[in-house]
Amino acid sequence: MLEIKDLHKRFGDTVALDGVSLTAAPGEVVGFVGANGAGKTTTMRIAMGVLAADSGRIVYNGAPLDVEARRRFGYMPSERGLYPKMKTAEQIAYFGELHGMSRAEAKRSAAALLEQLNLTERSGDFVQDLSLGNQQRVQLAVSLVHDPEALILDEPFSGLDPLAVDVMGTALKDRAAAGAPVIFSSHQLDLIERLCDSVVIIGNGTIIAAGSVEELKAKEVKQLRVSVQTAQDLSASLPGTVTRDGDDYLVEDADDQEVLRIAAAAGRVTHFAYDQPTIAEIFREAVTR
Amino acid sequence: MSAQTPETRAPETSRMRGLMLVAGREIRVRGLSKANLVSLIVTVVIVGVLAALPTILGGGDDEAEKIGLAGTNASAMEGQLNAMGGFDITMYDSADEAERAVEDGTVDTAVADGTLYSEENPDQSLQAQLDAAWQAATVQTNLADAGLSDAEIATALTPRPLETVTLAEGESDPVTSYFTGLVISIIMFMMLMTPVQYIAMGVVEEKSSRIVEILLTSLKPWQLLGGKVIGLGVISLVNLVAMVAVGLGVSAATGVLADLPPGTASAAVSTIGWWLIALVLFGTLAGGVGSLVSRQEESGSVLTPLIMSLTLSYIGAIFTLNAPTSTFAQVLSIVPPFSAITMPTRMAITTVPAWEIALSIALLVLAAAGALALGAQLYKRSVLYTGSRLKLTEALRRAA
Structure with a gap:
């Protein structure tokens, strides 16, 4: 269990974080969403010990997160960085060793990741000679080389091609399935929706919404969408607030069973369900509120 | 979880391991880089050629000088020249024959009846040797003419050479000492200048590529900086x-x-001992000031004070070579950081009192410890800060 508790951080007069808390249970994939400048990167950097918080704590499996435990974490910072004049395989293996692997283990793991990322034939090339996309894949390999037991990834999908997105998505799911807590931020909300068990939305340094994907969707549900094959206009006869969306009726603040009865009386009901908002809609709603 | 096995390792070991991994990377990537290997090979070849140069240039000296002898004193001359060694002697019956032998090149030089025959002007050392042999031979002949026995002549001709008693112990040839001091100062200067620049470059590289953010999740700043200095x-x-x-x-x-x-x-x-202390001093400071900037182009400006003090130390060492006993040399070889280069240079050229050496070492070690603390603090506080160049005072005021 990785717990981020009540982080506060100021940069000069700017309040970057104002009591940010979030948790990731073992095996849970947490999506961290927020506008630019909302505090995602600051939170993650503090969690990884790269930045010191003014107050607040990071607790991992019940104990304060220290350097030794952090070494077993996988981290991808938002600003990507690699040694330009170091060979690809050598570089990935070096980071494996820094994370406590033996040289042989690190080499083996690096080779396996390069294979997975279709980069085997570039193993001996300098990183600076790779395309930007391939450098991103190397960056990904660097964060996964030591088989991390927890992942904190800042925008891991940005700049990745579809293949690398799949590899990354699979890697996150695999690590979570092995019991690792995973926190990642992204602006690609469709990916969040597909991969995450829960979502945390941050705005202006405070958490504005958090919960499992289902919970959040359920909380936002308001509209009942009804499709009826009829020549009549039911706008006036249906209870509650009724709006039209094409041929559909969107009903709010009404007893759904009564709506169904009236609709069924008017004609054949082809669609009758509450609209499930997408994470994108929830996010927009949460941020503008 | 499988990844937990490394945890069983003692933290102490992993601390050293982190340091050594960083140092190892520097050595592999920078030491084995093409640029370094090529420059090393070129330097080694130049050094090799320079070392062989005296032999190549003076190669002719090893060959025996061909000398023709004839006339008066010829046999006495032969004895003298053989005693000196390095001559290939041919005896001729007359001065004419000897002269002809020089003309047709059978011999290089001939001495006959008090005349030296040579195709061109004979070189000075050869002429001096022949002169000495001629004089000795003449004295020998004269003494024999005066009726002395061969044994008496030998005694008369071999006076006991002057015995040299050096009063100041260990004082060696001033030219050699000067040369040794010069070599020490040049090597110290080069061996500090190069790593200082590479350390700063390496720090800026890691900072500008932001890789430092990943590194610092598994390494402490001191490991990263220390590993660089060691590497x-x-x-x-x-x-x-x-x-x-x-x-x-x-x-x-x-x-x-x-x-x-x-x-x-x-x-x-x-x-090498002096160099090690100086490397800690200049190396950690270079890392510290290197971390103040975010771009490689800016590293020159923050390094200037370090480069300047290194250069001043070198100039001071050269001054010391020329006036090793002056007060200025004395002060410079005690005050860090100048002492790092000045003192070993001064020690090469003159006898330095033990207390001065001890004081100099103590001050340099203190300064190195201070530099280590300052450099590490600067590094720790500013390596993750990106943006425009940090002022020294700003960096120190920043929370780590």
Whole structure:
């Protein structure tokens, strides 16, 4: 269990974080969403010990997160960085060793990741000679080389091609399935929706919404969408607030069973369900509120 | 979880391991880089050629000088020249024959009846030797004419040479000492300048590429900085050892080695000691100031004070060579950071009182400890800060 508790951080007069808390249970994939400048990167950097918080704590499996435990974490910072004049395989293996692997283990793991990322034939090339996309894949390999037991990834999908997105998505799911807590931020909300068990939305340094994907969707549900094959206009006869969306009726603040009865009386009901908002809609709603 | 096995390792070991991993990377990536290997090979070749140069240039000296002798004193001359060694002597019956032998090149030089025959002007050392032999031979002949026995003549001609008593112990030839001091100052300067620049470059590289953010999740700042200093120190030392080994190897092979002044080995060892302390001093400061900037172009400006003090130390050392007993030299060789280069240089050229050496070492070690603390603090506080250049005071005020 990785717990981020009540982080506060100021940069000069700017309040970057104002009591940010979030948790990731073992095996849970947490999506961290927020506008630019909302505090995602600051939170993650503090969690990884790269930045010191003014107050607040990071607790991992019940104990304060220290350097030794952090070494077993996988981290991808938002600003990507690699040694330009170091060979690809050598570089990935070096980071494996820094994370406590033996040289042989690190080499083996690096080779396996390069294979997975279709980069085997570039193993001996300098990183600076790779395309930007391939450098991103190397960056990904660097964060996964030591088989991390927890992942904190800042925008891991940005700049990745579809293949690398799949590899990354699979890697996150695999690590979570092995019991690792995973926190990642992204602006690609469709990916969040597909991969995450829960979502945390941050705005202006405070958490504005958090919960499992289902919970959040359920909380936002308001509209009942009804499709009826009829020549009549039911706008006036249906209870509650009724709006039209094409041929559909969107009903709010009404007893759904009564709506169904009236609709069924008017004609054949082809669609009758509450609209499930997408994470994108929830996010927009949460941020503008 | 499987990844937990490394945890069983003692933290102490992993701390050292982190330091060594960083140092190892520097050595692999920078030391084995094409640029370094090429420059090392070029330097080694130059050193090798320089070491072989005396032999190549003076190659003719090894060949015996062909001398023709005739006329008065010829046999006495032969005896003298044989005693000196290095001559290939041919005896002729007359001065004419000897002269002809010079003309047709059978011999290089001929001496007959008090005349020296030579195709061109004979070189000075040869002429001096022949002169000496001629005079000795003449004296010998005269003494024999005066009726002395061969034994009496031999005694008369071999006076006991002057015995040299050196009053100040260990004081060696001033020219050799000067040269040793010069070499020490140049090597110290080079061996500090290069790693200082590479350390700063390496720090800026990691900072500008933002890789430092990943590194610091598994390393402490001191490991990252210390590993760099160690790694570049090792590279410098290996480069130097390669140069010295080739230089000494070639010298030994060509037989010049015996000419090395006594005490060279001990001077080399003590110089390495001075260098190690100075490397900690300048290296950690270079890392600290390097972390103040985010772009490679800006690293020059923050390094200027360090480069300046290194250059001043070198100039001070050269001054010391020329006035080793002056107060200025005395002060400079005690005050850090100048003492790092000035003191070993001064020690090479003159006898320095033990208390001065001890004081100098103590102050330099103190300064190195201070630099280590300051450099590490600067580094820790500013390595993750990106943006425009940090002022020194800003960096120190920043929370780590």
